[in-house]
Amino acid sequence: MKRVKRFILVTAAVLGILSLGGCGAKEQVSIANEDKTPVQISVEESTLEDDGVYIGSIRKLTGEFDEIRANFVLAKDGILYFTQDEIDKEEGRNHRILLPINPATGELEGEPLKLGEWADALYISSAVTLADDYIFLAYEFQGDDSEIILTRCSKDGTVITQRPLKGMSQIPVEDPSIVRIVSDDGNLYLITDGVVTLLDNELGFKKVLLNAGYNSGCVGPDGLIYFVDFLSGNMSSYDAGSDKVKENILNIPSASEVYAGAEGELLVSTGHSLKSVDLKSLEVTALFDYIDVGLSNVAESTIYRDDAGDIHICFSKNSDVAVGGQSVSALVPFVDDIRRYSKENAPQADEIRIACLYMNSDLREVINDYKLAHPEIRIKIKSYDEKHGDFNEVLEAIDADIIDGAVYDVWVLDGIPVRKYSEKGLFENLLPYIQSDSSFDISKYYENGLMALKEGDKLYALTSKVYLESYVADKDVFGNKEALSFDDIVSARERYKDIPFIATGYCDSVFKRFLRTDYTMFLGGRVGVYDFETEEFEKLLAFAGTFPSWTEEQQRSYNAYAEIMEGNAKFRFASHTGVLNFLLDRGAFGNKARFYKIESSSGSHFYISPSGCFAISTMSTHKEEAWELLKGFLDAKDYLSGLEYRVNRDAFKTGIHDSWAYSKEDSAFTYRGLKIPTYMTEADGNIIIDMMEQAIATPELDAKIWDIIEEEVSYYFAGEKTLEETVKILQKRVNLYLEESR
Known part of the structure; x- marks a missing residue:
């Protein structure tokens, strides 16, 4: 095992709110408890990386059951249990049965259990055993509403107790999709909306054990019950014997599911990788990314380790199945049998290494398709978000890896500052690849x-998804002109001093957003000149200083759309990742909405900024293979049609068309209790297309100079320095940096 890092992660959560910073940098997820007070939890994690090689073999689970209609509900003692409808020809109806299946053979392990009429009209999502009985968690759908029903029945199918959750007022069920049950065969634990509740044997409420975003739990090999909080990654335990809860015993970023492993081990899934927890030392070992073992976009049903030490992941995926002489797509159960090899004994294969902040599901599918087409190539993914909860931590870790000589073939650069690393010679110039590849159709x-x-x-990274940036404002205030200048906004604000005027208008945000639109004008009038002692820069700094400073809590709880709809904001910086963002801004301003170009020293423009981008390492020994992957990333399936602006023309226009086609006059989006109209017209689609076709790249500033500016203006906004002092120290520090860089 290779020790990677020991660090402190401070976060805990019930509520997570993700916002994008005004200058293109990602801000970390903000966390608060029910009364919105930040919770500070310090949890130390020892992270190891397994130095072995894991190879998976995927097989469809077939045998004495209809895999097309089988629904996994329970794993117990190495047996998988599926529900299935059995056709009774004499009665002319279906009966729900429970099938125990041996995952090694796909054959029945015992007799099927007929569940009775109570189950025939319900969707059974999961089950556990309690003493000698089964407990089923089932949904009864009634139009747009659904009822969740717990049923206890004996192993001959006789119903003992049945209880709807709506009848238990102590148990929160706001989101009926997030309901889980766990049993240690003596007690029953219900997880609903992050709350872990202990139930009595009559399925009634007993007491709340945990209340902090928990979504998964299991009985560990040591008999304790373990729960993970998917927002913070915190793990807690409950000892039924002593009735003791231990909160936050460990933190595993992105943890989503927890399973019992071998003796003294838990297996923790992050949704795209598997980790092992040593229950004695609480050390965490990263075993493998699911891509390593042939999996991409699947949700696991269960994971277990057998006596030989092999790991088995049971999952379902859409697969073409022959039915009545025709091929149909159905959800079919599969098993991935995974064996670990030492590096010395592993089957030989070339390896492509991919580094990313996080790996999106559409890219994972591209990688998996590539692996299927090239079985002789092994792909290894380094996902930095799995070990680092803070964006600055991620950048520090990347820097450390580069200094240590880590070599990756492909970089997925969502949120990572490309120029910072291209200036160090880390990335290939991709223009020669484009020019020499006859199969690459740039049109x-x-x-x-x-x-x-x-x-x-030079082009060091290709972009697949973008932000479109403009101004959006009240046209009764600004008129029908095509573009707005900084002076237009300053002048208009003079007429509205009694309201906030700018949505998300705190000093730091206002300063950064305006500076970012035209570095050239504010910093001396010529490209490459950094003159802070200009009338324009001092005017910007003074203007931003008239807006209030906000605490982190104010930034978290602020609702820009409410400010606009209440008439307290007349202007907003628009940075849209997709059609929905556009519609929310348009809906908030209503029939007064107008999208304006940004007037700058180079003309009036809409701006475009990269959201998803990819690069090839200059150190790669698999550059041709890396280029093929990059081309695949550009054309990845758009599962978020309309929610992301793709640079692929067909995907971009399909997203707009889909958003328009599905829009209705009463379409609305509820944000923090506020209902915002999102009805889309054909004219809206044309505005977005015009933006995309006319936009130019957002001006970029040297990353180090930007850091200096951010630091020094923060002292001005805090009242610690005057405007004159701030300007002088900025000029001095930037000049010094430029001299040292020559």
Whole structure:
């Protein structure tokens, strides 16, 4: 095992709110408890990386059951239990049965259990055993509403107790999709909306054990019950014998599911990788990414380790199955049998290494398809979000890996500052790849988006998804002009001093957003000049200083759309990742909404910024293979049609068309209790297309200079320095940096 890092992660949660910073940098997820007071939890994690090689073999689970209609509900003592409808020809109806299946053979392990009429009209999502009985968690759908029903029945199918959750007022069930049951065969534990409740043997409420975002639990090999909180990654335990809860015994970022492993071990899934927890030392070992073992976009049903030490992941996925002489797509159960090899004994294969902040599901599918087409190649993914909860921590970890000589073939750069690393010579210039590849059809893409990161005659990263940036404002205030200048906004604000005027208008945000729109004008009037002692820069700093400073809590709880709809904000910086963002801004301003170009020293423009981008390492020994992967990433399936702006022209226009086609006059989106109209017209779609076709790349500033500016203006906004002092120290520090960089 290789020790990677020991660090402190401070976070806990019931509520998570993700916002994008005004300057293109990702802000970390903000966490608060029920009264919105931040909770500070310090949890130390020892993270190890398994130095073995894991190889999976996927097989469809077939045998004495109809895999098309089988629904997994329970894993117990190495047996998988599925529910299935059995056709009774004499009665002319279906009966729900429970099938015990041996996952090694796909054969029945015992007799099927007929569940009785109570189950025939319900959707059974999961089950556990309690003493000698079964407990079933089932849904009864009634139009748009659903009822969740717990049923206890004996192993001959006789119903003992049945209880709807709506009848238990102590148990929260706001989101009926997040309901789980866990049993240690003596006690029953219900997880609903993050709350862990202990039930009595009559399925009634007994007491609340945990209340902090928990979504999964299992009985560990040591007899304790373990629960994970998917927002914070915190793990807690409950000892039924002593009736003791231990909260936050461990933190595993992105933990989503927990399973019993071998003796003294828990297996923890993050949704795209598997980790092992040593219950004695609480050390966490990263075993493998699911891509390593042939899995991409699947949700596991259960995971277990057998006596030989092999790991088995049972899952369901859409698969073509022959039915009545025709091929139909159905959800079919599969098993991935995974064996660990030492590096010395592993089957030989070339390895492509991919580094990313996080790996999106659409990219994982591209990687998996590539692996299927090239079985001789092994792909290894390093996902930095799995070990680091803070964005700055991620950048520090990347820097440390580069210094240590870590070599990756492909970089997935969502949120990672490309120029910071391209300046160090880390990335290949991709223009020669494009020019020499006759199969690459550049006309398929919006070139302004695809090459948003072009630096002169160099292109170090391709962009697949973008932000579109503009101003959106009340046209009764600003009129029907095509573009707005900084002076237009300053002048208009003079007429509205008694209201906040700018949505999300706190000093730091106002300063950064305006500076970012035109570095050239504010910093001396010429590209490459950094003159802070200009009338324009001092005017911007003074203007931003008239807006209040906000605490982190104010930023978390603020609702820009409410401010606009109440008439307290007349202007907003619009940075849209997709159609929904556009519609929310348009809906908040209503029939007064107008999207304006940004007037700058180079003209009036909409701007385009990269959201998803990819690069090839100059150190790669698999550059041709890496290029093939990059091309696949550009054309990845768009599962979020309309929610993301793709540079692929067809995907972009399909997203707009889909959003328009599904829109209704009463369409609305509820944000923090506020209902915002999102009805889309054909004219809206044309505005978005015009933005995309006309946008130019957002101006970029040297990352180090930006850091200096952020630091020094923070002292001004805090009242610790005057405007004159701030300008002088900025000029001095930036000049010093430029001299040292020559």
